[in-house]
Amino acid sequence: MNLSLKKLAASTLILASLSSFTSLANATVTAQQSAVILKTFSDTSVKDFRQFLNSLANADVVKTADFGPAISAFLDNKPLSAAQQNDIHRLLGLYTRMKYGSAATETLRELVAIPTVRVDGVAQHENPAFIKIADKIKSLAEGFDLKFRNVDNRVYEVSLDGASDEVVGIHVHADVVPVTLDNWVLPDGTRLDPFKVTLIGDRMYGRGTEDDKNGIVVALYAMKVIKEEKLPLARNFKLLIDTTEETAGDAIPYYFERNPTPAYNLALDGGYPVVIAEKGYGTVMASFARRQAEGEGAEIVSMTGGMATNQIPSKSVATLLTDKPAELAASLQQAGAEYVKSNGGDFEVDARVDGKDVKLTVTGVSAHSSAPQSGVNPVARMLDFINSLQGKVALKHNQITDAARYAADNWGLDYLGSKLGVGFSDDFMGPLTASLTYVAMDEKAFKLAVNLRVPKGKSPQVLKSEIAEKLAAWSTKTAIKPAFDYSIAEPMYRNPEGEWVKALLAVASENLGMEHTFGTSAGATSVHSLPNGVQFGLARPEVKYTGHTDNEFKTTGQFLLDLQIVTEMMGRIGQLPKL
16 A cells, blocks of 8 residues: 555544544553653654654664553554553654754744734734734644634634534634833843744743744644544534633634534643633733822832733832932932842842933842732832831822832732731632733823632632722721722633543653643633633643743743643543543
8 A cells, every 4th residue: 555545544543433432541662762752853844644653663762662552562563551542642742853853943933023012003913923823823734734714813713623513612812912122131131032932942032932823833733633634523523713812812702703612621831730720811000190200219119010911020110300309319228228128039129210200120039910929010119218218218198108108008919818817718729919010101090900710719809809899998097098999800710631631641641740730820821701611721731831921932842842732732632431
């Protein structure tokens, strides 16, 4: 038989054997054997999957390996046992990593170079950057012989067809959070371009390398390999690339108003191994009306913070007007040193003369607002420090000092809601978190957001009432009357059932050496309200997540491992007889 007929025969035999296995069997390819295979082969030494397996069958690593019979059975077009089927999919993941690792890395560079951030006053679906990335993804998909649909520039759909009407939705997103260019500086002074992948050591720096353009890339290349190797699928896959995940979140609902909802959904936009619970996303937005400055001393005329409610930046900068800049800078510098010393010493306060102004900078550690414990919040510290200057440094009172008192009195440096007395926790999902993040000012008001991540255990309505009641009492007491806007969503909690989640858990935990247990996340994804929605990577829970942070990066090693894991997952989920 010629090669194409051999592939067809193999496909038929594999498909015929699907009913004979379940996902309970483990793959026998060990992490050590995987490492040897990766070291032995390269992208230039593998032509296609069958050729790779033929070469592997003669390699020393297979001679005493338990997966040797799986290779022989596959190459001889014989039915495979459960463990053998899983071995073949593990080897398929390794093959994809070796064959397309370099190409996938280059594709990631190309996608990061497209600045898919929200532009004020421009609808996301009309933003030229999103039109550009849609064209790029279309070109990639069609080049991979995959079906592509651009659904009104809201969602980009890439399809891989199987033998039934059943659909698994794989969710990723093309939009990224905004950047503060001045904050993209490494400790050694190296300045980074957020929209250009910069490789330093094993780190690929760039906005979207971690969240979530890496997800787009690894899914596309996994689909490419399954398609070109003509591997049989018992169901369809739809890669759904969201364009508003970081902002309005209206693109996916728009899509599902016009298209069927997959019965199974997984997001490559969270954590490994399999996340079955997501905290509810919430915001307490306080708006302080601009007012004429009162009193004597310097006036704070501006302040920076996160550019989105889900960002904790690395720096917050306040500008102060004064007729004695040198004297003010010296006073702030001294007060700042005392404040740092008495509040943990893990951040910096710096005051410098800048022309006729004084620039006050608080430097902390950037973090995703879903994990405030992994950072040091400079926004909270800036506001608390400003409020602490009462009686030490003369400041005029205006909307920014009002906001500083509000933040210090109600939220402080705590990120668990303890200062306000609204904290609570769930044994599995963990505690409520409350982080001062977004800062903005226009001609009408100074705005300050607290980002909430809410576990199960207290309804959004009850929590909202508690917060509103306490802030109303504070407002009455202080005569500071900001306008409040509240938004709190329900948390997600799934009862994991079915062969598909067992397979997901096995693939991730075996490849990553992780505990074989389901996880929880403080980050909400686009599967939050969808049926059978779970997270499947691409972040490791024991490693700090750099998405949304200044100097966001993904390591090359983890990116290639993600490519390997997602390919194995799609092959395995695609061939299960029942999900």
